[in-house]
Amino acid sequence: MRITVLTGAGISAESGLATFRASDGLWESHRITDVATPEGFAADPALVHRFYTMRRANAAAAQPNAAHLALADLARRHDLTLVTQNVDDLHERAGSPDVIHMHGTLTGALCAACGHRWPAPPVMCPGDPCPACGRPATRPDIVWFGEMPYHMERIWNALDQSDLFAAIGTSGNVYPAAGFAQHARRRGVECVELNLDASANARDFHHRITGPASRTVPEWAV
Ligand code: BV8
Numbered sequence: 001m002r003i004t005v006l007t008g009a010g011i012s013a014e015s016g017l018a019t020f021r022a023s024d025g026l027w028e029s030h031r032i033t034d035v036a037t038p039e040g041f042a043a044d045p046a047l048v049h050r051f052y053t054m055r056r057a058n059a060a061a062a063q064p065n066a067a068h069l070a071l072a073d074l075a076r077r078h079d080l081t082l083v084t085q086n087v088d089d090l091h092e093r094a095g096s097p098d099v100i101h102m103h104g105t106l107t108g109a110l111c112a113a114c115g116h117r118w119p120a121p122p123v124m125c126p127g128d129p130c131p132a133c134g135r136p137a138t139r140p141d142i143v144w145f146g147e148m149p150y151h152m153e154r155i156w157n158a159l160d161q162s163d164l165f166a167a168i169g170t171s172g173n174v175y176p177a178a179g180f181a182q183h184a185r186r187r188g189v190e191c192v193e194l195n196l197d198a199s200a201n202a203r204d205f206h207h208r209i210t211g212p213a214s215r216t217v218p219e220w221a222v
Pocket of ligand 1: 007008009010011013014019020021036085086087103142143144145146147148149168169170171172173174175176194195196197198199211212213214
């Protein structure tokens with residue numbers, strides 16, 4: 001069976017990583033517009049680098065939970081395309097072989113001038129030179145609001161060719177990810193949502209499994 005799974009911050013919540021929604025739109029006590037937009041980075045790159053340095057350290061200290069492990073096991077038994085909105089590497093560390101990070105990764109650095117990518121150092125500062133072109137245009141390799149998510153063509157194709165689409169731990173507030181269920185459903189794909197509570201796009205799913213991902217995902221992914 002061909003399955004496409006989309007995960008959000010909720011799958012990493014039981015690993016101790018903050019979700020966007022739980023903090024009432026404040027993220028680790030920062031306003032989204034200040035830390036997750038190109039305008040915010042232009043206005044205060046040091047603040048944004050500090051925000052991602054802190055999240056990079058939190059992610060490195062976290063461990064994958066049973067939900068991440070269950071998805072890694074699912075990939076060994078089915079044709080699974082795993083798409084995540086998350087920028088942590090817990091899916092990889094759980095053993096998932098081919099994770100599509102549509103919003104980028106905490107472990108990546110990007111040169112805004114030449115497009116060069118390299119592994120992010122633990123701490124990044126404004127003006128750090130790009131190792132390829134030398135220009136002081138280093139930024140986190142993260143897709144901010146208003147920027148085009150990565151790998152979209154591959155994701156749309158996977159949704160079109162799937163028998164089943166599952167969204168796990170996402171509030172369904174952020175597009176285009178929040179539109180995946182409607183896209184799939186229109187193509188006759190069975191859609192299921194596994195979440196702690198009803199998402200903003202719950203109506204797009206045929207089925208809903210409510211509860212913490214560390215319990216619901218292993219039970220579902222048999
Ligand atoms: C784009 C990187 C176009 C940063 C992120 C108006 C209408 C529609 C769309 C828009 C609009 N205005 C603007 C837009 C577009 C905008 C958008 O969607 N805005 C929203 C707010 C309305 N989208 C964009 O800008 C995207 N780009 O559209 O580009 C374009 C076209 C051409 C050319 C150029 C551009 C880019 C969006 C990407 C933004 N970056 N992340 C970072 O991570 O640091 S998004 C960010 O939000 C994270 O990725 C995070 O994943 C996401 C939050 O969503 P969730 O993952 O769902 O997390 P959340 O906390 O919200 O929910 C957690 C859920 O888990 C909850 O439901 C909770 O109940 C559940 N849960 C909690 N614990 C558990 C659990 N479930 C199970 N078990 C548990 N234990």
